[in-house]
Amino acid sequence: MQNNLIIYNSLTKKKExxxxxxxxxxxxxxxxxxVYSDAHLGHARPAVIFDLLYRYLTHLGYKVRYVRNITDVGHLENDADEGEDKIEKKARLEHIEPMEVVQKYLNTYYRNMEQLNTLHPSIEPRASGHIIEQQEFIKTLLEKGYAYEVNGSVYFDVAGYNEKYxxxxxxxxxxxELQNNTRVLEGQDEKRNPFDFALWKKASPEHLMNWPSKWSTGYPGWHLECSAMSIKYxxxxxxxxxxxxxxxxxxHECEIAQSTxxxxxxxxxxxxxxxxxTINGQKMARSLGNFITLDQLFSGNHLVLEQPYSPMTIRFFILQAHYRSTVDFSKxxxxxxxxxxxxxxxxxxNLNKIKPCASSTVDIDILKKRCYEALDDDLNSPITLSHLFDGVRIVNSLIDGTAKxxxxGLKALHELFDTFVFDILGLKDESAGAGDEKLTDDLMKIIIDLRQDAKDKKEWAASDKIRNELKNAGIVLKDMKDGVEWEKE
RNA sequence: GGUCGGUUAACCGAGUGGCUAGGUAGCGGUCUGCAAAACCGUUUACGGCGGUUCGAAUCCGCCACCGACCUCCA
Structure with a gap:
């Protein structure tokens, strides 16, 4: 199998x-x-970008196993011993079980991701379902001398690791440098060095999410689940x-250390x-409180929004920027x-309206080639879209009759859009399948016929009234050369 | 303070040492009973100051401003 896909590797800081x-x-x-609160716009970006990568690799013929974890064991709010588990904190606020919080927001997350037309990964493992794997991982690190136990908690020995790796x-x-710059936080006295990180944390009595282990009743460190689950699957x-x-x-730095x-x-x-x-130039994050949830975007129910934005609009918005650039949110x-x-x-x-001619004045193959080149160049979706918009101009010119x-070529044009817009970029037409389409179509045909009668008699006031009233009802009429078109606003 | 990244036209957002990115908005034209759509054309682009070069927005240096990470985070 051959491919020309070049991706930027954060490890080498080069395109490879x-x-x-x-x-x-x-x-x-x-x-x-x-999963401890509603998914926001920030969550949509990696979901869409890696969905694009998953789709593209699959399109190229690879058999991809795509694993995306769900962190549901909760982790300390800060690195202090008295820090409260964030899932638990939420559970207490809402008077429900921690796992109930997890389930609630996991459901929302999955629903939002489906709305964004992201494909489910092959495996979506949860940290809570891999406590044993994580404990085995800790045992290995202890045996190899890269971890140490203090009062029922286990920490990774970063300095020891750094001697060899x-x-x-x-x-x-x-x-x-890290030694000098790491913040001095409360409750770090158990650690040999402030930059050491927890592999297992002994749970305080009021800490509800906990599991038994040979070290203590406690819970795994945050970084561990990804190492354990990625290696497992x-x-x-x-x-x-x-x-x-x-x-x-x-x-990820800690993950590399643990796994290595x-x-x-x-x-x-x-x-x-x-x-x-970003929003107003600053990162959108739950902890900063400047986030807009996906449900708010989809419903328009947020102070800074004046209207709802459909999931595909959000997906398109994300794809219009390159994944390694920040993208600033604004209405x-x-x-x-x-x-x-x-x-x-x-x-x-409108592709379906185009009739083929004997000859062609447009070149579709070059567009297709450019779309591949753009995606191959570090998944450059904005450039891919720009070429697809060249395709849009071609389509419109064909309909206008200024191109042939x-x-x-027409077949290639169909394939171009099917492949890139729907299969790879993962966009879809949201207007389809709204229900009662047959009835609506019939009614619209009647109205358009009535208006045509008025137009034939040059009763412009009557025909314009029909058009204006429909516009008020959210339906736009367009008088084309070969008939009348209508669409919802 | 340390490390890294950014500054592109009205807005969003690509990109390259010399050749129109694209989208949105605006303006002019074509078409149309009018409108909409579409098509064609168009609007002080590349933070500032130097340098390298035949030529730099693109490479180098300095400066300014913004941001990310250094704590949970997508």
Whole structure:
């Protein structure tokens, strides 16, 4: 199998040709959400970007196993001993079981991701279902001397690890500098060094989420689940690990340390990180309180929004920026995305009206080639879209009659949009399947006929009244050369 | 303070040492009974100051501003 896919590897800080370890198989692991509140716009970005990667790799013929974890064991709010588990905190606020919180927000997350037309990963493992694997992992680290136990908690010995391997290779950090810059936090007296991180934490009596272990009744450290689950499902070495850029340090750095210490070798070959969505120039995050949930976007129910934005508008908005750039949220940008998406989908719908000619004045193959080149160049979705908009212009010119296309070209044009817009970029026409379409079509035909009668008699007031009233009802009439079209606003 | 990244036209957002990114909005034209749509054309682009070069928005240096990470985070 051959491909020309080049991806930017955060580990080497270079664009590299993607070569899977065991063709045609590809192992892809992506950090999923901690489910303790509604999914927001920031969660949509990695979901859409890695969905694009999953779809593209699959399109290229690879057999991809896509694993995305769900963090549902809860972790300390801060690194202090008295820090409260964030899932538990929410549970107490809402007077429900911690796992009830998890279930509630997991359901919302899955629903939102389906609305965004992201495909479910092959495996969606939950940290709570892999406590044993995580404990086994800790045992290995203890046996190999990279971890130490204090009062029922187990910590990773970063300094010890750094003697043999290099801690900080992913985030470009140097341990000595880290020593000086790490914040002094409360309750760190158990650790040998402030930069050591927890593998297992002894639970305080009021900490509800806990599991038995040989060290204490407690819960696993945050970084551990990804190491344990990625290795379980994708093997000791696998191809791609993805996630948000904010996870680069410390999360992914710690993961590398754990896995490398346990296995004696590197586990991940390509690290891919998506950049953040910002709002007013600042990162959108739950902890900053400046987030807009996906349900709020889809419903328009938020102070800064003046209208709802459909899931596909959000998807298009995300795809219009390259994944390694920040993308700034604004209602103007979303409105532009909405219009652009409509234009694209409208052109695809209009493909069916085009009649082939004997000759062709347009070249579809070059567009197809450019779309592949764009995706191959570090998944450049905005460039792919720009070429598809060239295709839109071609479609509209064909309908206008200012261009001609032959039968094979028309077939290629259909395939171009089907492949790139629907299969790879994962967009879909949301207007389809609204129900009662037959009835609506029949009614519209009657109304349009009545208006045509008025027009034939040059009763412009009557025909305009029909058009205006329909407009008020949210239906736009367009008098085309070969008849009248209507669509919902 | 340390590490890393960004600054592109009205807005969003790509990109390259010399050749129109694209979307949205605006303006002019074509079409139309009018409108809408579409098509064609169009609007002080590349933070500032130097340098390298035949040529830089693109490479180098300095400065300014913004952001991310250094704590849970997509």
């Amino acid at each position: 040709l993607f070569k899977p370890l065991n063709e045609p198989f590809v192992g892809l692991y992506v950090c999923g959400p901690t 290099r801690y900080g290779k992913l985030s470009g950090r140097v341990l000595e 994708l093997g000791e070495e696998f191809d791609i690990h993805g996630g948000g850029m904010d996870l680069l340090f410390p999360h 210490a346990a296995l004696g070798k590197e586990s991940v070959r390509y690290w891919i990180h998506n950049n953040m969505i 103007e940008a979303l409105q532009a995305a909405e219009k652009g998406l409509q234009k694209l989908l409208k052109a695809i719908e 296309i032959d039968e094979s």
